Amino acid sequence: MDGILPVYKEAGMTSHDVVFKLRKILHMKKIGHAGTLDPSVDGVLPVALGKATKTIEFLQESGKIYTGEVTFGFATTTEDLDGEVVESQPLSRPFTTDEIAVAMKALTGDITQIPPMFSAVKVNGRRLYEYARAGETVERPERQATIYRFERTSEPIFDETTGTQKFTFIAEVSKGTYIRTLAVDLGKQLGVPAVMSQLTRQKAGGYDLSQAHSLADIAEMMTTNGNVDVWLQPLDSAVAQYPHVALTDEQWAKVKNGIGLPKTALIPVADKIVVTYQGDVKSVFEWREDRNQYRPYRTFSIE
Numbered sequence: 001m002d003g004i005l006p007v008y009k010e011a012g013m014t015s016h017d018v019v020f021k022l023r024k025i026l027h028m029k030k031i032g033h034a035g036t037l038d039p040s041v042d043g044v045l046p047v048a049l050g051k052a053t054k055t056i057e058f059l060q061e062s063g064k065i066y067t068g069e070v071t072f073g074f075a076t077t078t079e080d081l082d083g084e085v086v087e088s089q090p091l092s093r094p095f096t097t098d099e100i101a102v103a104m105k106a107l108t109g110d111i112t113q114i115p116p117m118f119s120a121v122k123v124n125g126r127r128l129y130e131y132a133r134a135g136e137t138v139e140r141p142e143r144q145a146t147i148y149r150f151e152r153t154s155e156p157i158f159d160e161t162t163g164t165q166k167f168t169f170i171a172e173v174s175k176g177t178y179i180r181t182l183a184v185d186l187g188k189q190l191g192v193p194a195v196m197s198q199l200t201r202q203k204a205g206g207y208d209l210s211q212a213h214s215l216a217d218i219a220e221m222m223t224t225n226g227n228v229d230v231w232l233q234p235l236d237s238a239v240a241q242y243p244h245v246a247l248t249d250e251q252w253a254k255v256k257n258g259i260g261l262p263k264t265a266l267i268p269v270a271d272k273i274v275v276t277y278q279g280d281v282k283s284v285f286e287w288r289e290d291r292n293q294y295r296p297y298r299t300f301s302i303e
Helices: 015-026 050-059 097-106 128-133 179-190 215-225 235-239 249-256
Strands: 003-009 031-033 042-049 064-072 074-076 085-088 109-113 143-152 157-159 164-173 194-204 244-246 272-277 280-288 293-299
Touching: 003 015, 003 050, 003 215, 003 235, 015 031, 015 042, 015 215, 031 050, 042 050, 050 235, 050 293, 064 179, 097 143, 097 179, 109 179, 164 179, 164 194, 179 194, 235 272, 235 280, 249 280
Parallel strands: 042 194, 074 194, 244 272
Antiparallel strands: 003 042, 031 042, 064 164, 064 194, 074 085, 109 143, 143 164, 157 164, 272 280, 280 293
């Protein structure tokens, strides 16, 4: 089986757990996922099968859409509900919807984030969560992110007993954005501690939640049909964001032998292009200024 299988990852399991279980369900080893989801987060996890594993880096390039919940009034070590409470500041009054809207707008566009200590970002060869678990602190590198959309989707709920306020939101973001940190930064805009109290990834790699299937459904399909072909997304869908160029017989013969493609009127001007032959995606080429031609960047098939 070759293609992209959008999987619905349930909360409580890691992204690696999904791949591990799929290898048993699908009876194949060549499987990889694009875009790690934290254990407490559910939602779409694009999984590449067979030859499609070569597309993982392209799947990760696309932006993502999340829905979730933010809670004001306390902060944790992990910036979500999995960590220990490290700060509590009960709200004396609830924030108005206008105040929240202004704060969310301030975090829309190009922003700078500092990754949470409990994250997989590497510093000096070690992942941040390894430092955190050892009780060590380390200077974290700033990361650039783009927030295309960050909007409230429910009326805020204020709990007078605990002094907390929460509401749901939708966020459309660039790759590498930490939604946990976005929730914390929203609290900072308003001068209070905050956490991300729930999160679901609605879209990733170009696939949305309506296209995703649970591990239980996948196992049942394998038992019934012996494959999941009807649910597989074509390899082409992983590189749909790049211009496509259909090769002639002559061009394909040259490409198979490692010859590059010149920049001609037939080829769109772009850093990367997808070359196809007889309707099949064969390779992603990138422009090489030093060679003055497009050269193979990632080859999927030479058959």
